[in-house]
Amino acid sequence: MPRNEPTQVTDGWDGGRSPGRRKAVRYAVPVAVAGVAAATIGLVPAFAGSGSPDLPKISAQDLIAKVAKSDVQQLSGTVRVSTDLGLPSLPGAGGGAGGFGGAPDGGEKGGDGASAAPQKKLMELASGAHTLRVAADGPEKQRVSIVDKAAEYSLVHNGNEIWAYDSGSNTAVHSTAPDAGRHGKQHRAPKDLPGGLKDATPQDLAKQALKAAGDTTSVTVDGTAKVAGRDAYQLLIKPKQAASTVGSIRVAVDAANGVPLKFTLTPKSGGAAAIDVGYTNVDFAKPAASTFAFTPPKGAKVVDGDKAQAKTPREHGKDLPSQKDVKGLKKEMGGLNVLGKGWTSIATIKGDGSGLPSGKDQGAGGDAGKFLDSIGEKVHGSFGSGRVFSTRLVNALITDHGTVYVGAVDKQALIDAANAAK
Known part of the structure; x- marks a missing residue:
């Protein structure tokens, strides 16, 4: 089979495809990419595995269409997230493993659920390197765990229940998921699932980067790679506008099922990637049902997230801007x-x-x-x-x-x- 070579995407490359196909292959404005990096995420070369597999030649248009049509809903694996945005160190900014606990006193003040609040994890993913364990079984079941040396944070969605658990403070927050999507029509996690965690996988980052294309963007297929032991094509996205600080975005796409396996954003200034997210291992088999079962550990402080959310506006509404x-x-x-x-x-x-x-x-x-x-x-x-x-x-x-x-x-x-x- 011929080795895949770079394929240039030019204006009007749609080739008569349907409006839906054209819509699927548009690319994101870099400000949106920057937003993901800020909220939202170089890695060790071992990520790509060894060797460049020989794969049938594919055009950039067809590869993007392959990503758009991919409907894989069952998987489990480990994702490595690394961010290096060059943010200045601010006075009093903490970090490290203790960050999972939230409270400066080691978690004693985490009983109100603040340390287990999903939004708190967004800032942790905005710098440094992190390991995530992910699993999904359709729109009803997802699990994301941020693993650290001293603690683990897990977010579990199973049917109409959502659990957030912080082992550092031994605090769990339980909430009820909205009923929407419980009839198989919703193919996304519920809105309660925070975007910074839900969108921390290569698939979601790639979809955010592939929303709007035009004469400002060059898109090519730049060879192949091995990622998490799987054969993948490499989609290369580069700005044509000289003033952009984005050098390139590289997305490794699974050759078999179109799932993005790795997402890398490199600044024009060079050096390590500013955002690098990729699977180190991935399995597309149905995860065990026990993966999405959660019972708070003995002695854990359990907070009713629904009551806390309903109570907050009444008690503090006068302090919030109308x-x-x-x-x-x-x-x-x-x-x-x-x-x-x-x-x-x-x-x-x-x-x-x-x-x-x-x-x-x-x-x-x-x-x-x-x-x-x-x-x-x-x-x-x-x-x-x-x-x-x-x-x-x-x-x-x-x-x-x-x-x-x-x-x-x-x-x-x-x-x-x-x-x-x-």
Whole structure:
């Protein structure tokens, strides 16, 4: 069989396929990719396994269609997640194994369920390396466990029940899943399942990256690889817009069933991948029913998530901004606008003129200003002046008038946007 070689995707490559097929092969704007990285995730070379298998040649169009048509709903395996966004270390930011417990005192204050709250795990996946054990059996049963040396966090959906358990604080939160989808029509986990955990597998990341294609993107099939012991094609996505900070996105696609096995986003600046998520082992057989059974361990603190959620608005509703307040805030800030398109889209929020404190400021704001001066680069333009805060993927310009420009673009693109909006 001929060895697969790179295949270029050009404008109008659809080749007469149906509108549904064309829709399935569109690609995501990089701001969405950056959002996944922030919320949402290089890895060791061993991930790809050994050797490049000989596979029948396939076009990029057909490979993307293969991903879109894949309907694998039963699997189990281990996923390795690594993120290296180049975020600055903030004063007082903790981490490590103890992060699972949540409370600074080692978990004693975790009895209210805060340490087991799924949203808390999102921040942990935003940096460093993590191992996840995943399993799924259709839309009714999923399990994701974040495994650490000292603790394990599990999120289990089984029918109408959802359990979140943090072994670090021995706390479990039990909630009831919505009835929607209990008749076999819903092919997704319930909305209660937090996106940052639910979307931590290569399949979900790839789907988010394959939503919108056009003249801003180059798509090729760049050879083959072995991932988790399975033969895979490598789909290579590269921005054509020079100002993008994204170098490339590589998706390893299972040659047999179209399931993405590995997702790698590399910054244009080079070095290790900013986001790298891939299976180290995977089995597409039906998982054992016991995989989705959960009983809180002896002595565990069990919190009723439904009651806690219903109780919170009544007790603290007066402290939360009303819908009217939110609309008023948006109006005062000038609203959120998006400039440009594709990989160089820039989100902007108009400021109120106050800006950020400077290291020259006296009083309480002085220390904050000095810290900002140490991590932000002072820039100037016809818009005035401001600071650019940079990561390996996303950059943000905050002007001295308080207007914010942010995107997966280089510094000059932000300055140009601010100058044009002047």
